[in-house]
Amino acid sequence: MTGHTRPRIYGTDCDDAASCTTDPSREYVELDGGPLEGQLLDVTGLTAEERTIGAFLITPHSAYGPGGRASYAPAFSNPEGRWVWEGDVA
Structure with missing residues (x-):
């Protein structure tokens, strides 16, 4: 075991290792903060x-309970690389 963990891709089932692997032909942004911290969004x-x-991304861990949504938007300092959490919405 190397200790290296793969980033989780939002909306995938990581019980299937193939669905947790990034595809070089696709573009991803990293989610920064909030309930989806560290996940990649395609x-x-x-x-x-x-x-x-x-x-607005569905999350099992929002202020509104399972199925609530978390608002993420591009970071002004790095709009191509990550989206920051703006808060939970109903």
């Missing part, structure tokens, strides 16, 4: 406008 299919707005 933004390959998002338009440029959608990438500037961010997303």
